[in-house]
Amino acid sequence: MNYYNTHSVSPLIIAHNKDQTREINGDEFNQQIQKVVKILQGFSGKGIAYKLDNTPAWLVIDAATAVSNKVAVPIAHFFSEQQTQYVLVQCGANLFISDTLNHLLEEPVASITVFELYTLYIYEIVVAKPNSYFPETQKVTFTSGSTGQPKGVCLSAKSQMQVAQSLCDKINIKKPVHLCLLPLAVLLENIAGVYAPLKSGGTVHLIPLNELGFVGTALKQPAQLIAAIDKVKPNTLILVPELLACLVTFAEQGWQPPSSLQFIAVGGALVSEMLIVKARSLNLPVYQGYGLSEAASVVSLNTPTNDNRQSAGSVLPHIQTKIENGQLFIKGDLFLGYLNHQPHNKKQWYGTGDLVEQHQNTLFIKGRLKNLIITSMGRNISAEWPESLLLSQSGILQAVVFGEGRPFLSAIIYADTKLSNPVLAQYINAINKQLPDYARIQKWHRLAAPLSVQQGLLTTNNRPKRDAISKQYHDVFEQFYRLGEVINE
Template sequence: MSMLNSLSDLATQPAVVAHFANQTQQFTGTELLQEINKVAEIFANSDADAIAFQLDNTPAWLVLDAATSVANKVAIPIAHFFSQQQTQYVLAQCGAQLFISDMPRLSLGAHTLSITLFDHYTLYIYQLNVKEPIRYFKGTQKITFTSGSTGEPKGVCLSTHSQMQVAQSLCEQIGISKPTHLCLLPLPVLLENIAGIYAPLLSGGCVHLMPLNELGFVGSGLKNPEKLISAIDSVKPNTLILVPELLTCLIAFAKQGWQPPKSLQFIAVGGALVSDALIATARELNLPVYQGYGLSEAASVVSLNTPKNDDLKSAGTVLPHIQTKIEKGQLYIKGELFLGYLNQAPHNPNNWYATGDLVTQHGNKLFIKGRLKNLIITSMGRNVSAEWPESLILSQSAIVQAVVFGEGKPFLTAIIYAIPELSDQQLSEHMKFINQQLPDYAQVKKWHRLAQPLSVQQGLLTTNNRPKRQAISQQFNLIFEQFYRLGEVIHD
């Protein structure tokens, strides 16, 4: 159960296809292994224990990720869209002695070495001064930094075994042999790293990589969705991984007449609660969407819905290597999990890990209700998970963002961003329709429509586009005060 073994099995077959500037280049398993060993030798001759890297979605990223494992070094992939402040924070926390980038970093001074992979990708290697060496947990192969709800990412330490265990379980659960997978999420996002690279390669498949700007991304946001659709049409993949925002994008295009490639067999969606109504809409439009659930502490995926055991309302069957229990509505997991948080106490593998997620479980299937910390208790003492009405509001693909509030208040309110093509009247009708599906205490009585979406740059979203509820509440404090004084819906 090794990615390197899978590359050996793909010795003469295309394992990775790189797309750049209207060109494509195929790399066999043998060609990838040659570059991995070349870089691993450089790492092995270095005194560095840990190596941080920040690259675009290219084969060079895969090479660095694998080479750290071959050289027995700790890999610290940093998201390409992290701000300079976040990147500096990660580098200060992680103890990496080397930092590798696909562009010169003037703030780090002169690079000590540059290497070119596949005669195309030039990488710049910087020596970092580490004030105090970090003691990593035994077996740490990767430290993935979650964006968190604050601006300071948290380092989750993972072993090779935990990552490959998830990848292998996914291969068995999904059951598609030799899949063609197109990576749409940044590779440092653990879900794409494990489920989008390791799992397809273990299944004898081929991974297609494209720079994020050619997929339509600017920073962490999708600014040119036409490019994303064009990439899917061009590659004709069998599998994709989406976050809810990308799912709503695909649905919007399909409603406008776009025909998804018939090659698509399986689209996993995760990262936030998705309503079953939205998934049903996607399937009606020939998008074979299946919801999953996971977290970095479990090396990405905990459960996944699949065609073999489909339940549209669920986040699927728990992967076989994970144990679960529920206490007071909260999910606890045990098994091959993370080793601990960087610079904190280790995680005891015999202990249950509290996920912070509210779920119900029927048989071995999970039904996600929302985050424990996003539980709203109204002034009438009613408990409402914010994600419940939010997921229903977002079932309209023209609505891109919805954040619900109401802690200690007599009714719920929301901040909403919808594309301009959706009129205020249509939005009002949609909200009436949604409220009809909710009990009175969970209905969103008033909302504020934004002229511009919430963004990471404003400090209102995490880097994986989850709302920073406290920051949003403070930003729109005057609006919320008006909600509970005035009778009408307010738009900006």
């Protein structure tokens, strides 16, 4: 896969680390790839899992797995240790590569230093039963796991490159300068933020995530993100809605986005037209897109030459679409299948689970078929996951979790009157420790009386009517996200 355009003598990658900046051209990059390839070929087995920060080392491992004819299994940095262990078991990886020592594994069998800067630890994993990957599998990307168990989506090199090429053609910026703000293990940044810019002869800037102001999935120091954009002066960025809202807030407070910006793609969750209009008025050239891992990240995208602010853009040329009962179905060079499941037949339509309207090849996203929360950071969470943990605590009698399009999850809770607020808070804190940070309950509202069928807030079999509850407690939720306070009736 020559997605790195490694014959280029101009910088492919510019790495920023604290006060250091290092330019890496194609020859240097190839040398490091070959060094890693020699090590990978010394181990038997097919799967190579890696959990690394946003550094050139990530790109080296990514490329080396392809050159070695191995299966790449990138793991997002925000996955909890439990989720990481689950991925390692499910993917049957023989090697795990990390830029930090892992106390849950045996001692590393080897280490390697990439570009004389990044030390990588290589762990060999004893696999009880070798995994049988689908033919042509080059990468297994794991979703954030709506129920706590991430799902492996198997992709070929061809499907990834097809999306990257379609994006190059559609965006049509020659030699773009791109700054990666999302984790490289997120498929959208991997393909649209690395492969596509480099296929267009561009340069990719990498900054460690903590230096961008991130702690886990949360942006704790947004000023660092703004400073990075000012320093790099990129042409292109990829954002989730929460990061877009951050940039808009800074711009409203007087920040001047660099004039170099030509194209900011925003995806991962639905973005309101109002936010897009406001962003553009503040010199942020934002364009909404839509995609899913099963389609190798991007399905549709708005561009300056083909733009509808109310939509998620026009469908990429290599994908076919149809709508049945409001649900979007797609067909084309999609995923090979889910890991450890039956293969996906490319001749068959794939149901996305999204409710969509389509007009003249342009998609208008209306919502989800399933009861899935998609936060403004683009994380997918089944509400029943944290709810079930809450309800497992003695004294918590009802719990309904919300957070669609919001930066974090909140909950409506009814508990036994004998349970004091401090003890309830302890219960919630204990539950949060079992969850990755994106699935934690950060704010909660305690009810004085239980939700009931008579109020129209429960079905006859006592399932929560989420829309009705959301409307009933609209003011409470607005106060949560405006003030961030815990409220009790």
